[in-house]
Amino acid sequence: MSAILSIRDLRKTYDGGFEALKGVTLDIEKGEILALLGPNGAGKTTLISMVCGITTISDGQVTVDGHDIQAEFRAARSLIGLVPQEIALQPFETVLNTVRFSRGLFGKSRDDAHIERVLRKLSLWDKKDTQITALSGGMKRRVLIAKALSHEPRVLFLDEPTAGVDVELRRDMWGMVADLKADGVTIILTTHYIEEAEAIADRVGVINKGELLLVQDKDTLMAQMGKKQIEVQLAETLNAIPPVLSDFGLRLGAGGNSLIYTYDTKGERTGITGLLNAVSNAGLTLRDVQTRQSSLEDIFVDLVAGGTA
Numbered sequence: 001m002s003a004i005l006s007i008r009d010l011r012k013t014y015d016g017g018f019e020a021l022k023g024v025t026l027d028i029e030k031g032e033i034l035a036l037l038g039p040n041g042a043g044k045t046t047l048i049s050m051v052c053g054i055t056t057i058s059d060g061q062v063t064v065d066g067h068d069i070q071a072e073f074r075a076a077r078s079l080i081g082l083v084p085q086e087i088a089l090q091p092f093e094t095v096l097n098t099v100r101f102s103r104g105l106f107g108k109s110r111d112d113a114h115i116e117r118v119l120r121k122l123s124l125w126d127k128k129d130t131q132i133t134a135l136s137g138g139m140k141r142r143v144l145i146a147k148a149l150s151h152e153p154r155v156l157f158l159d160e161p162t163a164g165v166d167v168e169l170r171r172d173m174w175g176m177v178a179d180l181k182a183d184g185v186t187i188i189l190t191t192h193y194i195e196e197a198e199a200i201a202d203r204v205g206v207i208n209k210g211e212l213l214l215v216q217d218k219d220t221l222m223a224q225m226g227k228k229q230i231e232v233q234l235a236e237t238l239n240a241i242p243p244v245l246s247d248f249g250l251r252l253g254a255g256g257n258s259l260i261y262t263y264d265t266k267g268e269r270t271g272i273t274g275l276l277n278a279v280s281n282a283g284l285t286l287r288d289v290q291t292r293q294s295s296l297e298d299i300f301v302d303l304v305a306g307g308t309a
């Protein structure tokens with residue numbers, strides 16, 4: 001498979017010497033949805049801004065469908081749509097003119113049928129003659145998306161698309177992303193909402209302190225994380241795991257009065273019945289049982305904490 005977006009050892013050092021991106025290499029396939037996760041200040045916006053030509057590249061290379069973003073800026077940029085994090089729109093312009101104008105900026109000929117399709121898809125058609133200033137925050141965000149889609153980009157960047165939006169718009173946004181993917185558009189989104197990555201991404205990348213810590217197929221990641229823990233609370237306090245329970249790979253809980261057992265939810269058998277029988281046979285008294293499922297959030301927190309250490 002060939003990458004539509006290829007990022008090679010991309011670096012950014014801001015004036016003053018701060019290294020915001022420390023050599024990121026990443027290939028993104030046509031039609032995939034990649035979610036970039038990372039804490040505040042990780043470098044996500046810096047990465048997107050360089051790819052979109054808003055911030056200068058300190059070092060490294062980016063190509064979009066084979067066009068170098070620096071040497072062939074116009075050709076590369078016309079393939080990209082960007083929905084920025086911050087809302088910056090002309091307040092007294094109408095929705096229709098705002099979106100039409102965006103298309104013109106990319107040297108594309110006027111295509112009112114396309115603009116109408118985009119506005120209808122984003123439930124903005126009945127607002128086409130409304131001035132931006134009279135729109136709600138959520139509507140303004142839809143206008144940003146319409147602008148980004150006005151010139152029919154093949155790669156769409158969504159920088160925190162659902163930050164501060166209501167549940168309905170979030171669902172609409174997810175639906176729209178699925179429709180765009182079906183049309184073969186490649187989508188890269190940054191998000192703080194891990195459930196968003198779980199819901200719509202094909203692959204997940206984690207950035208921390210300017211470094212890409214991991215990029216992985218979401219399903220593989222979820223399969224690896226398909227682990228559950230069961231904590232068996234005991235009436236007794238133990239100093240060590242009893243030898244008769246050694247086959248279960250148990251951990252002793254803090255305080256010595258619980259046993260922690262990790263099992264694979266995808267496995268044929270969980271081994272829980274055997275464990276509980278063995279606990280009882282060992283003469284221990286069961287007080288309570290709790291289960292806990294690891295999530296993408298746990299992995300993310302572990303990775304980022306590991307990167308900080």
Ligand SMILES: Nc1ncnc2c1ncn2[C@@H]1O[C@H](COP(=O)(O)OP(=O)(O)OP(=O)(O)O)[C@@H](O)[C@H]1O
Nearest residue numbers: 014015018020038039040041042043044045046047
């Ligand atoms: N123009 C600038 N000059 C100097 N430092 C900057 C500039 N822009 C960003 N930074 C710094 O670069 C780092 C990365 O910022 P960036 O906005 O890329 O992070 P982010 O991952 O998008 O964060 P968030 O989730 O908060 O949007 C931060 O430490 C930020 O303070």
